[in-house]
Every structure is written in structure tokens, then in C-alpha cells.
Amino acid sequence: MSGLRSAVAAGLALLYVAPWVGALGAVARLAWGDGAEGYRALMADPQTLPALASSVATGGAATVLALAAAAALTVGLHGRPGWDRLQRAVPALLAVPHAALAVGLALLVMPSGLIARGVAMLAGWADPPDWPTVHDPAGLLLIAVLVLKELPFLLWSLQALLDRPDVAAVLSRQRAAARTLGHRESTVWWTVLLPAWGPALAGPLLAVGAYAVTVVDVAWLVGPTTPPTLAVLSWQWLQDADPQRQAQGAAAAVALTVALVVLAIATTAALAALAMLARRQALRGPPRPAVQPPAAGRAGRLPWARWCTTVPYALAALALALASGAGWWPFPALWPERWTAASWVTALEAVPTLGFSAALGAAAAATALALGLLWCTTAPPAWDRRALPWLVAPIVLPGLLLAAGLYRVSLALQWDGRWLGLWAVHTLLALPYVLLVLLPAWRRHDPRWRQAARVLGRGRWATLWRVQRPMLQAPMAAALAVGFAVSVAQYLPTVFVGAGVLPTITTEAVTLTAGGQRSLGAAFALLQALLPLAGFAAAAAVSARARAWERHA
Amino acid sequence: MATDPHRRAALRAALVLGLSAGAAKARAQTAASGGPTVTARDGVPDGAARWSAIEREARGQTVRFNAWAGSDRVNAYLQWAAAQLAPRGVRLQHVKIAETAEAVQRLLAERDAQRRAGSIDLLWINGENFLRLKRERLLHGPFAEQLPSWRWVDTVGKPTTRVDFGEPVEGYEAPWGMAQLTFFADRRRVPDPPRDAAGLLALAQANPGRLTYPKPPDFHGATFLKQLLRELTPEPAVLDRPLDAARFEAATAPLWTWLDRFHPLAWRQGRQFPPTAAAMRQSLADGELAMALSFNPNEAASEILAGRLPPTVHSWQHAAGTIGNTHFLAIPVNAPARAGAQVVVDFLMSPAAQARKADLAVWGDPTVLDLARLPADDRRAFDGAMRAPGAVPVPAPVLPEPHASWVEPIERAWTRRYGV
Numbered sequence: 001m002s003g004l005r006s007a008v009a010a011g012l013a014l015l016y017v018a019p020w021v022g023a024l025g026a027v028a029r030l031a032w033g034d035g036a037e038g039y040r041a042l043m044a045d046p047q048t049l050p051a052l053a054s055s056v057a058t059g060g061a062a063t064v065l066a067l068a069a070a071a072a073l074t075v076g077l078h079g080r081p082g083w084d085r086l087q088r089a090v091p092a093l094l095a096v097p098h099a100a101l102a103v104g105l106a107l108l109v110m111p112s113g114l115i116a117r118g119v120a121m122l123a124g125w126a127d128p129p130d131w132p133t134v135h136d137p138a139g140l141l142l143i144a145v146l147v148l149k150e151l152p153f154l155l156w157s158l159q160a161l162l163d164r165p166d167v168a169a170v171l172s173r174q175r176a177a178a179r180t181l182g183h184r185e186s187t188v189w190w191t192v193l194l195p196a197w198g199p200a201l202a203g204p205l206l207a208v209g210a211y212a213v214t215v216v217d218v219a220w221l222v223g224p225t226t227p228p229t230l231a232v233l234s235w236q237w238l239q240d241a242d243p244q245r246q247a248q249g250a251a252a253a254v255a256l257t258v259a260l261v262v263l264a265i266a267t268t269a270a271l272a273a274l275a276m277l278a279r280r281q282a283l284r285g286p287p288r289p290a291v292q293p294p295a296a297g298r299a300g301r302l303p304w305a306r307w308c309t310t311v312p313y314a315l316a317a318l319a320l321a322l323a324s325g326a327g328w329w330p331f332p333a334l335w336p337e338r339w340t341a342a343s344w345v346t347a348l349e350a351v352p353t354l355g356f357s358a359a360l361g362a363a364a365a366a367t368a369l370a371l372g373l374l375w376c377t378t379a380p381p382a383w384d385r386r387a388l389p390w391l392v393a394p395i396v397l398p399g400l401l402l403a404a405g406l407y408r409v410s411l412a413l414q415w416d417g418r419w420l421g422l423w424a425v426h427t428l429l430a431l432p433y434v435l436l437v438l439l440p441a442w443r444r445h446d447p448r449w450r451q452a453a454r455v456l457g458r459g460r461w462a463t464l465w466r467v468q469r470p471m472l473q474a475p476m477a478a479a480l481a482v483g484f485a486v487s488v489a490q491y492l493p494t495v496f497v498g499a500g501v502l503p504t505i506t507t508e509a510v511t512l513t514a515g516g517q518r519s520l521g522a523a524f525a526l527l528q529a530l531l532p533l534a535g536f537a538a539a540a541a542v543s544a545r546a547r548a549w550e551r552h553a
Numbered sequence: 554m555a556t557d558p559h560r561r562a563a564l565r566a567a568l569v570l571g572l573s574a575g576a577a578k579a580r581a582q583t584a585a586s587g588g589p590t591v592t593a594r595d596g597v598p599d600g601a602a603r604w605s606a607i608e609r610e611a612r613g614q615t616v617r618f619n620a621w622a623g624s625d626r627v628n629a630y631l632q633w634a635a636a637q638l639a640p641r642g643v644r645l646q647h648v649k650i651a652e653t654a655e656a657v658q659r660l661l662a663e664r665d666a667q668r669r670a671g672s673i674d675l676l677w678i679n680g681e682n683f684l685r686l687k688r689e690r691l692l693h694g695p696f697a698e699q700l701p702s703w704r705w706v707d708t709v710g711k712p713t714t715r716v717d718f719g720e721p722v723e724g725y726e727a728p729w730g731m732a733q734l735t736f737f738a739d740r741r742r743v744p745d746p747p748r749d750a751a752g753l754l755a756l757a758q759a760n761p762g763r764l765t766y767p768k769p770p771d772f773h774g775a776t777f778l779k780q781l782l783r784e785l786t787p788e789p790a791v792l793d794r795p796l797d798a799a800r801f802e803a804a805t806a807p808l809w810t811w812l813d814r815f816h817p818l819a820w821r822q823g824r825q826f827p828p829t830a831a832a833m834r835q836s837l838a839d840g841e842l843a844m845a846l847s848f849n850p851n852e853a854a855s856e857i858l859a860g861r862l863p864p865t866v867h868s869w870q871h872a873a874g875t876i877g878n879t880h881f882l883a884i885p886v887n888a889p890a891r892a893g894a895q896v897v898v899d900f901l902m903s904p905a906a907q908a909r910k911a912d913l914a915v916w917g918d919p920t921v922l923d924l925a926r927l928p929a930d931d932r933r934a935f936d937g938a939m940r941a942p943g944a945v946p947v948p949a950p951v952l953p954e955p956h957a958s959w960v961e962p963i964e965r966a967w968t969r970r971y972g973v
Contacts, residue, residue: 046973112839128841130762135825225768225825227973236770239654241681242961327860331840338860346625404658411666495655496662499672500619500648511649515623516831519861 009379012371017390019428022412023405024393030238030250030401038247042255045248047227055229056259058139059213062146066208069147069309070154075189076305078162079175086306087159091481091536093152093313097489100525102145102218103518104316107323109133109141112331114319120332128331135225142223146215148312150208155309156478157204160441161197163474163543166449195278198271200443203436205271206264206388210396213260230256231398238400253398260396261389317526324522340519347523350508357488357504358531360419364426365483365535368434369476371427375435376442377464384439391432403492410497417499425497429490430483437482441475474543481539485532505531604701607892612642614893619656620677622649626855626916633909638900643893648673653682660691660885671887675894678726679880680718684957686883687725693884693891695724700895702902703727707923711951713879714921719957726881727898730910731919732848733877733951734776737868737943742843746869750784750811756844757818763843765819767833768826768972770964773846778963780876782808783952792955801962808963809970816971823971838862848878851917854943858913864942870949877951879921908934913941 031038042048077083108114111128119125134141161167171193178188219229227233230252237249324347327338379387394402406425407416415421449471453463469476491510494502509524622628628647635645650656656676663671678686686692697703706728708715714728715721722728736746742760747753757764767774783789785807791800816823820842827833827842834852836842838861847853850870856862882901884894900906904927907920924932 046969050973110839110841112836112841128839130821132821132825135828137825220828225828226971239652241654241657241685243685328838328863330838330863337863340860342625342859400654400658404662407659408662408666411662411668417672491651492655495650496659499617499659500650501617501646501672503649507649511622511651512625512628513623514621514651516829516835517623517861518835520625 005378006380009375009383012375012378013383013387013390016371016428016431019406019409019424020390020393022409023402024397025405025408030246031254037244038249038251041244041248042251047233048230048252048255051227051230051233052255052259054139054224054227055213055231055256056263058142058146058219058223058229059209059215060263062143062150062212063205063209065143065147066150066154067205069151070158071190071194073151073155073305073309074158074162075186075194078189082306086155086309088540089310090152090156090159091540092533093310094156094481094485094536095529095531095533096149096313096317097525097528097532098145098149098215099217099221100320100529101149101313101316102141102221103521103525104320105141105145105148105312106134106222107319107522108315114315114322114334117332117334121334125332134222137224137226139219139224139229142219142229145218145222146212148309149218150212151309153208154201154204157201157437157440159543160437160475160478161200163547164441165471167197192278195274198274198278199268200440202268202271203388203391203440205267206392207395207433207436209263209267210260210392213263214256214396214398216399234398235400238398249398250401253401257396264392320522320525324519324526326519343517343519343523346512346520347527350503350505350512350524350527353503353505353508354531356502357506358534360422360426360504361484361487361531361535363423364430364487365434365480367423367427368430368483369438369480371431372434372438372479373464373476376438377460381443384443387435391435394429394432399492403496406493407496416497417501419502421497422494422502425493426487426490429493430486433486434479434483437479438475441472470546473546477539477542481532481535484535488528488531488535600699603699607895608641610892611890611896614642614890615644615646616674616890616893616897617646617648617672618675618677618894618897619648619650619673620675621651621653622647623651624916630910630916633915634897634901634906637906638897641896641900643896645897653678657682657685660686660887661689663887664689664691669887670889671885673885674888674890675897676883676885677729677880678883679878681957683717683722683726683881683883684720686885687720691886692725693886693888693894694726696884696895697722697724697727697898699724700727700899700902702899702904705904705922705927706902707921707926710923711879711921713877713951713953716953717881718878718954722881726883727902728879728921729882729901730880731877731921732880733850733870733919733948734780734846734848734875735850735852735868735870735945736844736846737853737866738837738844739863740865740867746867748872750781750871754811754815754818757815760843761818762820762822763841764815765821765823765826765833765842766846767829769967771829773830773848774826775960775964776848776876777846778808778967779955779960780871780952781811782955782959782963783876784871784873785811792959793953795956796958796962798962805963805966809966812971834862837866849917850919850945850948851913851941854913854941855917857943858941862943866943868943868945870945872949874950874952876954878954904928904931904934911935913944917944 073086074083077086106113109131110116110133111131113133116128116131120128162171174188174193175185178185214231216231216235219232220235223229223232228236234249234252234256237245237252240246240249322336324343325339325341326336327340329336329338375387406428410416410421410425413421415424449467450463453467454460458466488504489506490504491506494504494507498507500507505528509528513521513524618631620627620631628649631645631647635647638645653676656673659672683692706714711728711731713731717726738746743756747756753764766777769775769778782805783792786792786804787807788804791797791804812823820827827836830846830848833842833845834847834856837845849855850868853862853866853868857864857866882898884891884898888894901910902921904922907922908931910916910918911920920935924935927935
């Protein structure tokens, strides 16, 4: 019945693509509405090229460094107690909003930050030093925030991959083989395992890269300013009331997307080449025999590596907690001069919106997972590649335009200002992330399990429920948690499609902190992390249970 | 300060009944200025009849007021306003937004979808966003000058209540509050505030690395440039006319000379700039900067009250005046609750609401009304608003914004010189 299955998959694709086509209409109208005017303005603007270079450099560096760090941590820690401890911390790290980490780290490193105050006490400074630590022209703090924030996501995706019984089996076989042949375990990881699984990581990696190159809030908070990244410029131009500036903003968004597509093709090709090399390598065996077996001393250095990931988060949270209650706090005092509960009073008034946000997030994530599973079971694997641009597009394109476009669609359907519209839009926005987490795990799942179940007389859905679901429980829970977090974090689509009258914790947080008051921003940053934290913790519990079951079986 | 509902009802009745006498003068002015003429019917002034019809229609309506929500004081004030309006049968709902541009985008989308019952009844707005909506014919009006409270508006002393960034308002938005560029600093660091651009440069010399301004095209950063241009340009009158490209060089040359001397003395040597005025205010509190700026003359005073700035901070304006403007309330053309929105606007422009808004303990937003023309009782309500530690001691004259056509060329020239 593959014809019926393809028809279901095609229908699903249509259901997903149709609203985006409507939304992209808004983008296209602005980007091509008055001919090439926007592009001419973009080319004539002296900020464009340096801003594009800045976007690509910071986003690219952050992606490569995050991938390298994730690989190094996996090689160094997997199979050791440190890995489990790190994975237990990952849900908490994932739950921290990007902007919160950026603000928290800025509070540490800025010239009047906690570090400078500590130094001032020892050195006897009376005034903050002239440190270009925030908004530095090279974007170092921006890169650092992005690496720290994307690393947990990559570790999470890797864990979901490694938790799959078939992958786990390959892993233990390869390890045993390496030990038998006297190779270093890390050699096998770097030369065989990681390259072979590279393509499976392409989805998450693409999401990371797309996010890093197009991110607005973090780049605005801590990124370079003269000029800012192109994503920030595009966002500023799109906010302008002047239609010509808006056209320039749309043109900048298109330019950024083109740059990203080039980067994505290059990355995918590189990963595929690595995988091919690895297959050849595997046939020939690892390149050099290890001089020594895995040394116990190596493991001693690894807890340090683990702390590199978690300690910045803890310090940022500490800085945010201090700032949320601080009134006037003159330099170089280590402690605020005046404390105030005013920000927490305001923030706690928004607590009732947590329930609505949670319900909306759960509904959207569950629907997105159901649709994602339907795609996985009906679409031929070859279709995934064609679906990929549509999955990445909503992550890449400017939020203001997409929100305006989705609002147009919801107006046409008369779904604006209604729960139904918000649920549909949040599902639509969660779906790409859910699929990017789910697809690689699903497609690399050994088809022989399914075939065996079918041969034993189980139906398609029974096979799905009794065989595939338990084995893919961990990636499914991960996808659900990511979808939930994506829904909870939506600001513009919620304000637009909800017509502003269906407030969530995020709309409250963004609107109430628009005045740039630090203590209020800090209080909301901590409050906003609550829901995603619960989601990721639940997913971590599911995957821990799956691992325990695996060991038991 | 809870207002007695009986007194409020009486006040309202007096407002409506007293309209014939009070509004006669205003109508005469409107007629003289070529505005809509008013005819009498059955001996009842048309304006009063129309207004009571609007009030009747407003009963039971919910007004979705899309307003920037970045200040807890503004939000608390709107909650108070909602409580005051409830007895009049109008439900005021504050729809919180982070940027007015969001609301503008929604209105454009609703226009394209030909949605006749839109999602916005009232909008807090001014400047370019107003210009865009007015040009796109997305605003209801003219309505502002027909409201009962309009007669107290100080259109002579505060001409920006009728001209919004060079664009004639023509009754398509109602003035709500006043803004004027104001500087503030810690008295211990800046005991003698500069009185002009030259003084500001001297202050930078005395505090190297501690002065700066938000990066244009940020609203406050652009205003800082306009302020300097007004002070330094050889022929200020040129700025009030549409841009003459041939005179741009000569008019702006002194500005670039000033900035070329200022930047080496500025924060990060003028190679970077803070993103917003709010960031500067925070940096002032942290000790990274010696001076911050705001459009609200009472901002420093209210921050001191909130315990976020030390009581030693004081505010000033340049002696010859600083750039000022007005922020407004507008009603979209597709607002379902147009009558309710007008009742809300009329209340927010009323002496009682304006006095409470001007109160530093509440919001500290300067009034659009002419205090001298108010009845003595209403005027007394404003007394507490003026004197508070940190507020501007002697307000300087308001300088008008340069003609809107100057803004973008100035921003472009700035970006080319200092922004990349």
C-alpha cells in the first residue's frame, strides 16, 4: 500500500507547506514588492558587507566550536560516569533561554561586572575599567554565548542517537574490536564512529548553524555594534515605519538566507565526505596502531571538561539572581547598596500565564510529534531531503516577517485571537524542530527490527507501537521536549496570531522587560526557564528509564 | 488616591453640560483655523449631542489598548485608568506590546485581509509610525479636537501637540504626554552640568571614556544628533524646511567637527556605542558612564524613587532649549470599539488623569494641558508633580524637531562616518 502511504505523506507535506507559502508571500512582497529597490539600498549601504561577514564569522565559528566541543566531550566521557552526570545537567542547560545566558554572562564579564568588581577590590580601582568585553567588535562574547548554548543541544542530540539500541550495539562492538586490536578508544571515535554518524547529526547541526547565523536577540544584547550582524540590521530595518527601509530589511533577510544555504550545502557535503572517508577507513582499519591502551590518567582530566560546560551557566544564573533583586549597586561594591523586591512582584504577577503557556506548549508539541511520526511512517526516506529546506526556512527567516505572514493566514481563516489559531501556529513552529530531532534517529533505526516484526505477523501500527515506540522512546521524548520549549519561547507569532489578547509567560516577559530594566529582565529570565526545564527533565527521565530497561533486558 | 465615584459622576455631568459654554471658544478657534464648522440643531450644541451619543454607544464596549508595556509604572497607571473607566461602562484592556511596529504590521495585514473589525481599538503612537498609518489611511478621524478634554490642551505653548515630527496631526491622534531631551548625571561627578554643546565637550575632556550616546538610528541617539545640529548649525531656520541637498554639507559640517572632537574622548573612543538610552541609564548606575539621557524630564527622579539610582543624581537641559515632542493616542480605522476608544482618550486627556500621570510617584509623564487655563481645583492636583529630587529644576524651552526629511540623510552620513 505504498501508494496510499505516499498520498498520506504528500497530504501532510501540503498541510505543513501551505501556511508557510502564505507566510512567505509576505516576505516575498516586501523583498520584491517594488522591484530591486530594497536590494539597491542594501548594496549601497556601507554596513552590509561587514555585517554579513560578521554574521557568517560569528555564526560559523560558534557552530564549528560547538560541534568540536560536543565531539570532544563525547569521545572523552561516553561510557564513563562523567557522561551520565553531564547528561543529567543537559536538560537544565537546554531550558535556559538564549537571551538569559547572554545577559547572565554579560553581567559577569562587563567592565562593571562581578569579575571586574573582584579585581577592583584587589587592585584598588575606583572606577570600572575600559574593557571591550561586551559588544566587542570581533563578537567574541556572542560566539561564547552561542557555543555554550548550542553545546547542550548537540550533546542532547548525540545522546538521543547513542541511546538507540542499534547504535549502542555498534558502539560496543566497535569498542570491543578496538580494545582487542590494541587501538585507543578515542581513535575509533574520531576516525570511525563520529564521521559515520555525521550525516545523522546534519539536522541538529543545520538547526544550530541556521540559528547562530540568524539570531537576533543574543546578537543585539552582546554582539558587535559597528556594524552589528546582518540579522540585527535586517530586524532593525524591518521594524522601521518607512516602507523603503522595510524593503531593505527584507532584502537583507534574503541575502542572509542565501549565505546560509551556501554554508549548509558546504557543511552537508563535508559531513558526507567525512562519512565516506570513515567507511573506507573502517574497511582498512584505524590509521595508526595506538602506542598505548586507554590510559587511566586521561579520565582524570575529563571532569574539568565537564565543568567547562556547566559552570558558566551556574555563574550566569547566580549573576541573574543577584541582579533580579539589586537596586542601586555602585562600583566596585561586591554587594548591592539597595535591594528591591519590586521586580519579583511584577514577575510573579505573570505566573498565572504559566498554566496557559504549558497547556499550549503541550498541545503543540504533542500534535507536532504525532504529525512527525506520521511523516516518518508514511514518507519514503528519499523525501526527507526535499523536506529539509522547508524545515529550516522557518528557523532562518526573520521572525517579524513570518509572524506578519502567519497573521495574514490566520486572518484569512478567521483563526486570529483564538486558542485554535495559536495551537495551529505553535504546532507549525514546533514541527521543524521536532522533525529535525526525530528524523535522523528514526531513519537510522535498523529496519530489520521492523521487518522481523512484520514477518512475525504484526501489523504496521502494532509494529509501530510494540516495537518501534519502545526502542525510539528516548528520541521521541527528546523531540517532544524540544517542541515544547520552542512553543513556550514564541513571542511574535503569539502576539500576532493571538492578537495580543492571549498572553503567555513569554509575551509577558518580552513586553514587560521592553524598557530595558535590568532587575526585571533578570527576574523574568529565571521565571521563563521554568517550563522548558520541566519539559527537558521529563524527557531525560524517559530516556534514563529506557537506558535502564535496555541494561535490564 | 481613590477617587470618589459620586464626585466623578458629578464631574462627568458637569463636563457634558458645561460643554456649551466651554466649547464655544474652542469651536470658534477651530472654525477660525479652517477646521470643521459646527452647526446647532434644536438649540442643542451639536458637539455636546454628538459626545453624549458617543458616550452612550461606548457603554459595554471593550477597548483593546495596544500600548508599549516596558514600564511597570505605565502599566500600573493604565490599571488605574481601567478602574476609573469601569463605572462609565467602558472596559479598558491593556494589550501589552514591546514595539509599536508590531501593531503597525498587524494593521497592515488586517487592511490587506479587508478585516473590518480589527484587533486594535486604541494605539499609543507618534512620529514615523503615525506618519505611516496616516498616509496609509488606517487611522480613524479626525476625532481628537472634538473631544471635551481637548479644550485644555496647550496647543500654543506646546505646538508639538498638533504637529507630530513635522507632520500635521489634523485630529487623527490625541496628545497624551510630553517628552523633552534631558540629561542626567551624579552630582558628585558632574557638579556643574554643561549648558550647551561646548560645555558637553568640556565635560568629556574632564571625564575621558565616560560619555557617549546611543547608536543612531536608535531614537534617542538620533535625537542627540538633532540636538547638536540645532545648536551648532549656522542657520537653524534651514532645519525647519524640507531638506535642500545643496545646503546639507554646510548645515551639518559643524556637527561632524564636533563629533570628530568628541569621539576620541568618548566611551570606547567612539568606536562603539550603547544600543539604547536604557542601557546608558544602567551603565550610569553601574559607574561605567558619567552621564545618561532620556526623553522624560522626570526619569532620573522616578529612578531615584525606585531605588535604582542614587539620590545624588540630578537632571538638566541645555540652556537654549532641547528637542521636544509629544506622544499620542490613535484609533485605527477598523477599530470595533471606536466610541469606547474616544471615551478612553477623553478620560486620559482630562485634568484628573493628566495630573495623576504627571505625579512622580505614579509615572512622571509631563502633561499636554495648559495649566494656566485649568480651573484652580484641577491645577492644584498638578502641584506635587514638579519638585522632586533628581527632576529638572528649571525647564528649558522646547526646540522643535528638524523637518522629517533631514533625519535619514543625517543618519546615513553618521553611519558612513562612524558606524562601520
